[in-house]
Amino acid sequence: MGGRYLGPVRGVVFFAILASLPSFNLAHWILNIAVFTLMYAVMSSAWNLVGGFAGYPSLGHAAFFGIGAYATALWFQHHSISSGYEPFQLLPLIGLLAALVGLPVAYISMRTRSDVFAIVTITLLFVTQTLAFNLRSLTHGAQGLSIAVAPFSAATFERPFYYTLLLLLALAMGISLGVMRSKFGLSLAAVRADEDKARGIGVRTFGVKLLSFSVSVGLTAMVGGVWAYYEGFIYPQFAIDPLVTIAIVLMTFLGGRATLWGPVLGAFLLETAQQTLAYSLGGSQFYLVAYAMVFLLVMLLMPRGIVPSIQDGLRRRRRRATVDGTGSPEGRSRPPSAQDRTSATAMSTVKGHA
Amino acid sequence: MHALIQGIILGVLTAGVYALMASGQTLIFGIMKVVNLAQGAMVILAAYLSYQLFTTFGVDPLLSIPLTTVAMFFLGLAVEVLFLRPLRREDRSELSLLVTFAVALLLEGIMSVTWKTTIRSTNTSYANSSWTVFGYQITLVRLWAFMLSLAALAFLYLLLNRTRFGRAIRATVQNPESARLLGVEASRVSALGFGLGAATAAAAGSVYGLLYPFNSGSHYDLISRLLSIVLLGGLGSIGGAVVGALIVSTSSAIVASTLSPSWSEMTFFVILLLVLLIRPQGLFGTTARGAI
Numbered sequence: 001m002g003g004r005y006l007g008p009v010r011g012v013v014f015f016a017i018l019a020s021l022p023s024f025n026l027a028h029w030i031l032n033i034a035v036f037t038l039m040y041a042v043m044s045s046a047w048n049l050v051g052g053f054a055g056y057p058s059l060g061h062a063a064f065f066g067i068g069a070y071a072t073a074l075w076f077q078h079h080s081i082s083s084g085y086e087p088f089q090l091l092p093l094i095g096l097l098a099a100l101v102g103l104p105v106a107y108i109s110m111r112t113r114s115d116v117f118a119i120v121t122i123t124l125l126f127v128t129q130t131l132a133f134n135l136r137s138l139t140h141g142a143q144g145l146s147i148a149v150a151p152f153s154a155a156t157f158e159r160p161f162y163y164t165l166l167l168l169l170a171l172a173m174g175i176s177l178g179v180m181r182s183k184f185g186l187s188l189a190a191v192r193a194d195e196d197k198a199r200g201i202g203v204r205t206f207g208v209k210l211l212s213f214s215v216s217v218g219l220t221a222m223v224g225g226v227w228a229y230y231e232g233f234i235y236p237q238f239a240i241d242p243l244v245t246i247a248i249v250l251m252t253f254l255g256g257r258a259t260l261w262g263p264v265l266g267a268f269l270l271e272t273a274q275q276t277l278a279y280s281l282g283g284s285q286f287y288l289v290a291y292a293m294v295f296l297l298v299m300l301l302m303p304r305g306i307v308p309s310i311q312d313g314l315r316r317r318r319r320r321a322t323v324d325g326t327g328s329p330e331g332r333s334r335p336p337s338a339q340d341r342t343s344a345t346a347m348s349t350v351k352g353h354a
Numbered sequence: 355m356h357a358l359i360q361g362i363i364l365g366v367l368t369a370g371v372y373a374l375m376a377s378g379q380t381l382i383f384g385i386m387k388v389v390n391l392a393q394g395a396m397v398i399l400a401a402y403l404s405y406q407l408f409t410t411f412g413v414d415p416l417l418s419i420p421l422t423t424v425a426m427f428f429l430g431l432a433v434e435v436l437f438l439r440p441l442r443r444e445d446r447s448e449l450s451l452l453v454t455f456a457v458a459l460l461l462e463g464i465m466s467v468t469w470k471t472t473i474r475s476t477n478t479s480y481a482n483s484s485w486t487v488f489g490y491q492i493t494l495v496r497l498w499a500f501m502l503s504l505a506a507l508a509f510l511y512l513l514l515n516r517t518r519f520g521r522a523i524r525a526t527v528q529n530p531e532s533a534r535l536l537g538v539e540a541s542r543v544s545a546l547g548f549g550l551g552a553a554t555a556a557a558a559g560s561v562y563g564l565l566y567p568f569n570s571g572s573h574y575d576l577i578s579r580l581l582s583i584v585l586l587g588g589l590g591s592i593g594g595a596v597v598g599a600l601i602v603s604t605s606s607a608i609v610a611s612t613l614s615p616s617w618s619e620m621t622f623f624v625i626l627l628l629v630l631l632i633r634p635q636g637l638f639g640t641t642a643r644g645a646i
Contacts, residue, residue, distance in 0.1 A: 057448055108627060111634045115389045115447045116589065119581045120630060122391075126578040127623040134616050242574060246455060253452065288463030295456035300440050303449055 011173075018166055022159050029279070031158040035230065037271040038165035039223050043244075044251040044263030045172035046219035049212045051249065052257035053179055055192030056110065056209065059245050060121030063128035064098050064217040066240035068224025070132065071097060073145040073234050084151045087229040088164050091222045098221030099214040106213035110206070113195070125242060132236035144235035147228060161230050165223070169264070172219050176260050179212075188212060192258070246295075247274070254298050256305030265306060270294075357611045360490050365607030366600065367496040370503030371561045373599035375576070376583040377510060377592045378554030384527040384590035385547035388438060388450040394577035395461035396552050400426055400559025401568055402469055405476050415476055416502060419560045423553040430552025433457055434545045458573060465570035475567035499561045506557045507596070513550075514592075523547055527590065582626040588636030597637060601625065 021034060043061065051057045071094045072087050081087065109120040132139050139145065152160060179185040187208045190198035199205045228234050251270050256262030273294075277287055302309060379393045400422045404415040407422075437457060441449050484493040514520035525533035526543045534540050562568070562576075583602050587594025602622055610618035629636060 055448075057451065059451075108630055111630065115387075115451055116585065116634075118448075118451050119389060119585060120626075123578055123581055123585075123623055123626060126574070127620065130619045130623075134620075246452075246459070249452060286463070286467060288459055289467065290463075292456050292460035292463055295459065296437060296453065299449055299453050299456065300437065303442065303445060 015166070015170060018169075019163075022156070022162055028158065031162065033272055033275045035158055035161050035165060036275060037268055038162065038169055039227060040247060040251060040271045041264045041267035042165060042168045042172050042223050043220050043248045044255070044267045045169065045176055046216045046223075047248045048176060048252050048257065048259075048263045049179060049216040050209075052252060052259070052263070053176075053185060053188040053192065054209055054212050056213070057118045057249065058121045058213070058216075059118045059242075059249065060105075060109075060124040060128075061217065061220050061248055062240055062242060062244040063125045064102065064220045065224035065227070065244055066128055066132060066236075067098050067101065068094050068221030069228035069234050069239040070139060070145070070224075071221070072225040072228040073147050074138070076147050077145065081148045081151070085160065087147075087150075087225065088160065091164070091168075091225050094225045095218040095222040099218030102214040102217035103210060105217075106210045110209050110213065122242070122245070125240065125245060129236055129240040132240055139236065142236065144233055146233040149232055150229060161226060164226055168219065168222055168226070173260060173264065175215060175219075180260060184208060184211075189258070247271075250295055250298065253305055254302070256307030256309070259305070259307040259311075262305050262307040356489070358608060361608040361611035362604055363490055363492065364496070364611070365604030367492070367500045368565065368607065369596075369600045369603040370500040370507075371558050371565065372579065372583060372603050373596040374503045374506050374554055374558040374561070376580050376587070376595035376599050377507065378551040378558070379580055380584045380587065380590055380592055380595040381510075381523075381554070382548055382551035383584070384592075385523060386434075386438070386450075386544050387447055388454065388548075389447075389581075389589075390548075390551060391451060391454040391577055392433070392458040392461060393551070393555050393580055394573035394575075395458040395465075396426060396430070396555035397559040397562055397576055398568055398570065398573045399429075399461055399465060400556035401476075401563030402465060402474070403556075404560040404563050405474055408476050408478070414478060415560045415564050416498060419502070419506075419557050422556040422560050426556030426559075427549040427553040430549040430555075431545050433552070434548035438548070439541065439544070458577070462570050462573060469570065471569050471571065473567045473569045474563075476563045478564065495564050499565055502561055503558070506554065510550075510554060510592075519546065523550075579622055582622040585626060585636055586629050588638040591636075591638040594636060594638030 018038075022031060026034075043065065047058065047061055072090065075090060076087065079086070105124065109117055109124065112120055133141050135141075150157070150160070179188065187198070187203045187205070190201075190203050191205050191209060195205055224239070228239070247270065251266030252263045253266070254262075254270060255264065255266030274291065277290060375393060375397055379390055382388055382390045382393075403422045403425065404418045407413040407418045408415055413421075433454075437453050438446075438450055441453065478495070484491050486492075512520075514524060522533070522538045522543050523546075525536065525538055526540060526547075530540060533543075566572075579602070583598040584595055585598075586602060587596070587598030602625060605625060606618040606621040609621045
C-alpha cells in the first residue's frame, strides 16, 4: 500500500510511540489500561494465527491463558522472587509448555471443522476451568493462589509489565508478518479457503494447522503468565474466563481477521473502551448489556472488520482511477474482496509450489 | 451397588430435561446450520419467567409452561429476524456462533440487571416429597420433570411428523435446495424453526427451574453440557440428542453417586473427547444429510 517503506515506517512509529508512553508520567490508572490493552493486543494477534489465517475459530484460548497464569503461580509457590524479574524469565518456558500442550489438543480438535471446532474448543475451556476448581491439592480450588508482590517501586510499578508485553506484542506481530509473507501463510490461507482442495494439491494441511494452533496458544499462555504476576492472585473463574476468549475473538473480528494490524487495532479500540466503561459504570451488570450490544452491532454492520473494509475502499478507489485511464481491467462487476483475492492467490501460488 | 442403581435412576430422570433442551438446539442446527450458543441463556430466562410467575401469582411452574413457551417462541423469532438473518451466507456459520454468543451475553446481562445474581430456586409444595421404591429414592419433582419432558418431546415429535410445518422443516433439514425448489420458503422455516427451538428451551427452562437452583451465570454451565450432548448425539439429529442426553446424564449421575459430585462435570467432557477421537461426526451424525 503506498510506498515500499510505508509498512516498516508504520511499525517503527507505532512501537516508538508505545515505548515512549510510560516516560510521559501518566497516571497509574492510564498505565493500567495500557497494560491490559497490550495483553489483549498480544492475545488477539495470537488468536488471529488460528482464527484468522487458518479460519479455525477457537473459543478455547482462555484455557491456555489460564494455563500460563497457573504455571506462573505454581512455580512461585515453591520458588522465591528476589529481583522481581524471575517471572518474566520464566515466560519462554511457559510458552513452550503451553505450545506442547496445544499439540495434542489441536490433534483432537482439528479433526473437526469450523463450527464443531468452535464447540470442541469451548468445551475444552470449561474442562480446564473445572480442573482448576477441582484439582484442589494443586490449584487450591476456588480459594485461588497468590503470588508474591513484585518488588518494583510504586512510582514505576507498571513499567516492567508494560515493556514485557510490548516485547510480546512485537513477537506476535513479527510472527504474523512472517506468516503472511511465507509459504506457511499461503498454506494457512489455502486451508481457510478450501481445506479439501488444499490437501488435494499437496498442502500439508494438518501440519500447518497444528503448528499455527501451537504457536498461537503458546503466545496466549505467556500473556497469562504476565497477567498472573501483575494481578498477584488468581481465581479459577477469572484465570479461565469465557469472556476473555470472547473479547479476543471480538477484537480480531472488529479490526479484521487475517490482517497484521486488525487484531491490534481491535484490541486498542475495544479494551480502552471496555476499561473506561467499567470505570464509569462500575461493577454494575449494565456493562455486560452494553458490551453485548457493541458485539452485535460489530457483527451485523462490519462482519469483515475495519482494516479489510478500509483496504477495500482504497483498492476500489485506486481501481476506479486506473479504469478511468485504461478502460475496464476485468469483467467482474463487483470488485473482489480482500479475502477472495488472498485465497485465490494462495491457491494458485501454493499450487505452483507443490 | 445401591449407589450405582440410585445413580442410574437419577440420571435417567434428569436426562429428560436435557434431552428437551438439546433437541431444540439440534433442531436449530438441522434447519439453519447455526449452533445456538444462546440456548442455555434461553433456558435460564424461561426458568426466571416461571420463577416470577410462581412467586408473584402462585402459578405452578408446570402450568406456566404454555405461557413461557409462547413468550420464548416470539423471542426466538425476533433473534432470528434481527440478528441471524442479516448475516451473509458465506460467513454465516462462523459469525452465527459469535452472534448467538453475544445474544447469550445480552440475555445474561438483562437477567442479572432484572433479577440480580443471587441464586434462586422454585420451592413448590411438592419440592421435598419423594417415594421410596425398593429402597431407592425417587423424588416427586424429578418424576414430574421427567414425564413433562417426555410429553414435550412427544409434542415436538408430532409437530415435526404430522403437520405441514413439520414436513417443511424436515425437508429443509434433509435438503435445503430441493425444499426451496418445492416451494418451502427457507427464510420463514428458519425463523419459525428458531422460534421452535427457543420454545423447547422454554419448556425445558420451566422444568429446570424446578430441579435446580440457578442464577444468570448458570447458562455457561448449561451450554457446555448441551454442546457435549448434541455433539455426542450428532449435530442435527433429534434422536441423537435424546440418546446423548441419556448417556451423558446417566454417566455423570453414576460418577456423582459413586465417586464424587465435583468430578461428574468431567464425565461429560471425557465422553465427548472419546467420541471425537473415534467418531468425529457423533453417534448419529451424518455429514451429508440430516437425521431427523
